[in-house]
Structure formats: structure tokens, C-alpha cells
Amino acid sequence: MGLVDKLNALKRDDAISMHVPGHKNMTIGNLDKLEWSYDKTEITGLDDLHSPDGVLLELNDLLSEKQPGYNAQAVVNGTTTGVLSAVHALKGEVDKFLIVGDAHKSVYHALDLAGVTFEKVAVNDLFGMSVDNTAVLITYPSYSGHAPALDEAIERVKVAGDRIVVDEAHGAHFGITGRFPRSALSHGADIVIQSYHKMLPALTGASVVFTKEEAIHKRVMKYIDHFETSSPSYLILASIELAHQFYNDFEDEVFFKKRSELIKNLEHRGFSVTRADDPAKIVLNIEGVSPYLLFDALNRKGVYSEMVTEEGVLWCLPLFHEGDSYPLESLSGRLDELNLVEDVGNEGQEDLNFLLGRPAVRAVVPYPPGVPLIHEGERFTEEVIKSIIHKKSYHVKIEGIEENIAYYKVDDA
Template sequence: MDNLQPGRAPLYEMLEQYRATNHISYHVPGHKNGQAYSGSRGAGYLGEVMKHDVTEITGTDDLHHPEGIIQEAQELAADCFGAEESFFLVGGSTAGNLALLLTVCPEPGMTLILQRNVHKSVIHGLMLAGARAVFLEPLIDDASGLAVAPAAESVRAALAAYPEAAAVLVTMPNYYGMGSDLAPLAEACHDSGVPLLVDEAHGAHYGLHPALPAGALACGADGVVQSTHKMLAAMTMGAMLHVQGPRLDRTLLRQRLAMVQSSSPSYPVMASLDLARRLVHSQPAGAFTAGLAAVDKLRRGLAEQPRYGLLQPAVPLQRSGGAAAAAGEGTPPQGTAAYCTQDPFKAVIYDAAGVLTGFELQCKLEEKGIVPEMSDHRHVVLAFSLGSKAEETERLLAALAEIEAEAPARLPVSDKSGDKGHGLPESYSAADFTGTVPEPALFDTPENGQTSTANNSTWNNFSGHSVSAPVSFSLKPVDPRETEPIPLEYSVGRVAAEMVIPYPPGIPLLYPGEIITEAVQRRLSSLSKGGAKFQACSDPALQHVTVYNNKKGGEE
């Protein structure tokens, strides 16, 4: 890779050259460079895209056996993101997660250690591999109640208890842009001779600018999956898989990638990966200038609107960006902090007055033309990027000011006898709300009065054990004759027969074969009533949940 030219985008340039040749197509795809839509109503833009939609012919290379422009594009990506080798993914980070799991667990029954609140694609990978999962509880940020990643001590304990484990997999950053120091986890894995795999779907931009946290590769990870389409500028479904070191079988990894990716990959998606890389590779600092300015405008604007809080770590890991974090500068003096890095492009806001839940605040923003990434019972996630503009932030701040006027900072007093209202003064200042998130009781108080900071987020997923016993996964389908749908309110003590996945971000809260505890039932009920959307389960509104019709999970 000595002669690499960061300013080139070889794959995209090839497509432009191909388009200019005006060759006659006697090969697939059937739209024939978009000609099939010639004259069709509303097909102008689509036709332009299709002129770049080619297949594996002379000169276009082959994603599954790259020797030309795709190989060069992937080598440029490796150079840009600090990997020894990079692979383009046309099926999103899902394809990368599946390939990694099928690589480290090539035989059924192998053990993988991973944090419990992983993306559903990781669970699907466990099913495909027939693996045994040892789940680790993530550390919790006390102020927000949000889960980040497991502690290094938990990783070491799990590796000691299950020395046969093939790898450790964690997610960093989480959906909220929150993270912790990955270097101790990598060290723990390498001391035991196993690779650290990182689902870095939301951190493709990490390490590319001093204002950003360090990337997983810089912290010692062996295999890293990034959704280049999420926080950089690739088309949807465009992602990358980066590897380094000797702990992953790369020959097997290539074979697994060929298994889970199409044999006819999208050239427009691959070209967008090439362009997204060139944008940050050729001007690493300048590419983020506008986006960071938009974020800074939000921070300054929120300082003038104390009604809204902005999630930030109490003790940041990095003082001067990704490079400092990788070098260990700014590390908290004692112990392992659950939350010490924050992606500046993930602005997580909340109503510090406690009037609006995150779901309600998102709805009000959408009514004003502001579409957030997601919300939970407390927070709203606003995803900025290098494509964001300061003038757009002005519209956001104006919308927040309008919402404040429409929903004054005073909670209504409950009509229930004996309940106390949570009224706040009619006038307040920034000092009233700085640094803390409202008590969860303002948002999620079940009828029995018990509260938990873990109940506010679709990201959190807990079992109550720091290191679980192995859980076996397989592709064997659930026999519908052994199941029945029951109202969620009556599900405590029953064995789940389906996966329940609030979306976004797609973190399963319930797995088939798990006993539904009272805490899980309350949490699912709270999320359902709060407006969360659910996938994988038979009832998307989650009024009912499918359980086994006996408590042994369908076995007599």
C-alpha cells in the first residue's frame, strides 16, 4: 500500500468512466443502464443511479475476489481507518457481524463471550453458528441510567470461567454515542489469546478528527464493524469490516463474507463507500468542520434554554480528541468509568423539567419538521454528521423554544389520592437543571411504586447476573403447537417463545427460552405504553406476548 493516493476514489472513477463509454449492454442487470425506464414517469433520478449500476464484467472487478479497483479501494479504506485489511460490506454492519461470528465460531457448540445488550444481528449470528453465548452485564452510567459496555474485570472473569471461549464481542459506542475505554478489554482478551470483536456500527468516524473519540482499532480491537452509512457519508447498507493482528483467520473470514453477502453486490453502494472514504481521507480535518460547527451551535443554544439537558460524561476520557484517548491521556484516576467518551455528533437531549418524556418530545419535534434518530422514555437522540449545517441547528433550537412555550415547565398534579405532584417553579435558571437528569420516578413509576433507571431505554437489557451461564442458540424453529399468546400483564413467570426487540436500535430485550420476570414485564409494558415500536414478536404493539404453554419451554 506504498503508492496509495488518498485523493482517488478508484471504484467510483471506474463507474464514471464506464458510463461515459456508452457501451451496449448484453449482460445483467436487466434495466440496461437505466434504459428500461426511459420515458417512464418519475424515473429520472432512478435512471441516473442505474447508469452506475453495473455487475462483474471486464474492468469492474469482483468484491469476493478483488484484484483491481475494488482491491485498491479497500486498501485505501484500510489506510484511512488504520486497519491492516478492510472489506466492503453491501449488507450493512449486519453482514460484518454475521461474518465475524461465523469465523470465530466455525463449529456448532463453540462459546462466545459478549455483552448482553447486543444488536439483533449478533443474535442472528449466534443462531447461524449454533454458538453458546456467555452474556456479560454492561456497566451503567448512574446519571442517565444507560448501559455502555462491560467492565474489563467482567471480561477477565468470564474468560477465566470459560477458557474455551473463542472470542469476546462488545458494542462501542452505544446508540447514544456513549462509550468507555476499550483498551483494557483488548488487553484482557489478548492476555487470554482470544480476539476482541467490536460492533462499532455508530463509530465509523471515530479517530478521524481530534474532537472525536479514539476508534476501536486504535484501542487494540482485532475485528471491527462500522456502518459507514450511519455517521459518515455512504449510501444506506454501505458498511466496512476492518481487521488487524494474527487472531482472526482471514481466509475463513473471506469465505464467510461470501456466504452472507450477495454474489451480485451493488456497485453504487460500493462506490459510495469509496467516496465516503475519500471525503475524510483527503481532508481529514476539514470534512468535519461544518458538522462540528452545527453541534457547537446546539451546545451554545441549549445553554440559553435551560429547560433542556444535554447528556455528557462527568469525567471525559479524552482531553484533546481521539489521539489523546488512544494514548491514555485524561483517563479517570481510579477504577473503570462506565461512561467517559461521548460522540459529539450524537446530541442526546432531555426535558430537564421532567414534563415531557423522550417519546413525547420526539413527537413534538416531528410536528415541527425536526426528525430525531430515536427516543426512549427519557431521552431524544439527535444524530449530527459531517453533512449537518449550522442553519439547520437554528431551526432545531427554534422548535425547542416553541415546545417550551407550549408545554410549560410544570408537571400536573396527579388526581390519584395520596399522590404528590412534581411541580416546579414557574421561573427557573440554568443552575436548576445543570448536570443531572431528572429522577426516573418522573417518567416510569409502575403501579407498585418501584422504579429503576434501567427502565427508560430500549438499549438496556439485563438479566441480573454479571456473567451468565452459557445460553445455547440454534436455528431450530419454535413449534407453534407448544406456544400460546397471552396478555403481557399476565406473562410473569412464563417462558418466552419469541424474541422481543424494541426498534430502534434493535437490541433484543427478551430471548426465546427466557423466563419473563416481573421487572422485565414492567419494563416492556412501560415501553409499550410510551410508544416504543417492537420487532420480531407476533404483536408489534406488545399487548400480547407469545410464551410456551408449559414452564419448561415446550418440553414435558
């Protein structure tokens, strides 16, 4: 089946989205205002994304109003572009980088390409170590919606006169009302990169880079020019503008009402629902049922979740609003028809012990969430191998593992 055929099949089956992007199959927000004819190139009147002085400068100025004191730059290649550009913009200014907590693979790719040294630490470690001449990279919120307080950590770095970069890919909606967590922008981070497409209703690839100082902004722009396409999609750019207007106009009464009803319906059907700091993220489980089995059962009914881990099935909730067309009634019917029959592989079928103690030839990354289990050059441990076998038995997509298996099987032959 070709790509277009597959997309049409999902459309015919009325696939229900509990994953990104935030427009949820065009049922949230105002993307119906877009037309295919908006797919233009940088003709006269449409400006230069990498050196804007017209309508795209106006867009950036609009975006910068999200938090006074910041420059904003729309990007169409996703938050990865912003992360790459931020690391390269700071590499000549600091001696090393500190990675706080779990980070997306794009952070490690940026550090690798920049050829800089780094150390991975827990957030509490920042208060007992020297951070002089350092750039600190924090992922906030986590993939599953955990959003710890940033004030003390950012203040600690600021007092030392150092830089703090926040990968806020999953937090573009933060601060949308007072009942959502505050954005890293309100905490005064030096560089904040947000994926507008993840939780706000924008097209995939829509992101914004915010920089607090003009000098840093100019350096970041230099590397955005390096890493981002020179043929930007004006459909994506227009969707950023629409999503930003959605952010400005959003009122949360409908969201919290429908969220409460959805959670109540889930619990009535035997689900346990774990709330996150981010009210738009919940994790589902059913007692006695593997999260992987639950994930597969939902897929078979055309309900597509964001991610599954041992902790449960992650849903990214729609930002429900007055006049949205999200199919909650259809979702309820499909939940009633779930068939929890295991059709996944048998754990332990594959022997990967030949990897034990050997250095990874490529990072091994379950995707999603895109957080590496092991980096290139690190040695496979029993714990890592056990985790890989467990995930593979449930058909979790794991980038890089087949390259390692092939490399060492040939080596053993």
C-alpha cells in the same frame, strides 16, 4: 400512501434529520457526486465484490489505510453481514463466546445461526474470569455514544491468546480527528465492523469489515460470500469510497463551532443536553416533559430523531463541515414552534400479565436500538412486562411482542 409517495412527502416537507444515515438527507458530505447511472451490476471492469482483483480491490486497499496492519472489505448489506461472518469464522476456533454489555440483535442472530454457546458479561467481569479459548464480542460505542476505554479489556483478551470482535457500527467516524474517541482499530481488535452509513456520509447499507490477520480475513470472506448479496450495489460501494475520502479530509473546526452553537440554542430554549463520549451524540430532555412526548412533538414539526428511551431523545449530529447545506436555521425555527401536547396512549391500558413466567417464543426487541429485552426461551418477568407495557403505551416499535401475545392468547383460549 405508497412508498414513493411517502418519500416525496418527506422531501416536500423538508424533513430535518437528526438520525442516521450520516449524510443527513444529502446535506453532509459529497454524495452529490453520485449519479443514478452508477447503479451497475458486476460487468467487465467493475470487479467481483466477493473475490476482488480490480477496482474493488483498490477500494479495499484504500480502506485498509485507515489503520495499518488491517485488511479491509467493503460490504453493502450493513454491519449485520460482518457480524454474522465474524461469528461463523471464529466458531470452530473457540469453545464459547462472551458478549460484553448490550449487544445488537444481529449478534444474537449470529450466535443462534452458528449454534454456539455464549455468556453475557459486564466489561469489568473480564478481569476476574478465565477467557481461555474464547471469542469476546464488544459493542463500541454504545448506541447513545458511550465509549469506554478498550485498552485494558483488549489486552486482557490478547494475553490469553483469544479473539476479540468489536461491533463498531456507530463508530466509523472515530479517530476522524484527535477530538473524537479512538477507533477499536487503534486498540488492536482482531475483527472490527463499522457502519460507514451511520455517522459518515454514505448510503444506507454501506459498511466495512476490518480483519487483523490474513487467516481470519480468508475465513471471514468465506462467510461474507455466504451472507451477502451476489448483486452488490455500486452506488453503495461508490458512497463508501466518498465517505472514506470525507473521513481522510475532515477538519473539525466547523463541526465543533456549529455543535457548540446548537447546544447553546437548545439550552436557551429550555432543553437539557447530555453530552456523550462521542461528540456527535447528544441526548435531549425538557424538565417535566416525557421524552416520548418530546420525541412525538419533534416528529410533528418534521424534526426526526434517532431514538427515544426513558433517558431522553437521542440525536445523531451532522458532521458539519465547510460548505455543508444542513438546515440549522430551519431547525431553530421549528424548535420555537414545538407543541408539547400529549397525544400518546395511556399507560396501563393493556394487561400482559398472562405472559408472566412463560418462555418467549420470539425475542422481544425495541427498535431502535435493537437490543433485546428478552431472548427466545427466556421467561417473562414482571420487570420485562412492565417495560413492554410502558413502551407500547408510547407507540415504541417493539419487534416480536405481538407474536408472543398471539401465541399465548391462543394457548389460553
